[in-house]
Amino acid sequence: MTFQGGNETYPGAMAANVFIRRIKNFVGKKPGRSAFWAWIAYQSIKGTITLSLIWIPLLLLWLGRS
Numbered sequence: 001m002t003f004q005g006g007n008e009t010y011p012g013a014m015a016a017n018v019f020i021r022r023i024k025n026f027v028g029k030k031p032g033r034s035a036f037w038a039w040i041a042y043q044s045i046k047g048t049i050t051l052s053l054i055w056i057p058l059l060l061l062w063l064g065r066s
């Protein structure tokens with residue numbers, strides 16, 4: 001099995017090339033929209049973790065002491 005020798009390529013060569021091309025297109029284009037949605041996703045995940053690991057346990061502790 002050769003990676004790229006002559007006319008032979010490994011089975012995932014086309015998929016790897018498509019993946020690399022998509023990353024280059026993602027990085028090369030205007031970062032505004034993609035950065036915005038990446039920020040939205042980050043904030044959603046961060047908010048979910050904060051809510052479930054910090055605020056809900058604090059609320060349960062506060063309600064349990066009343």
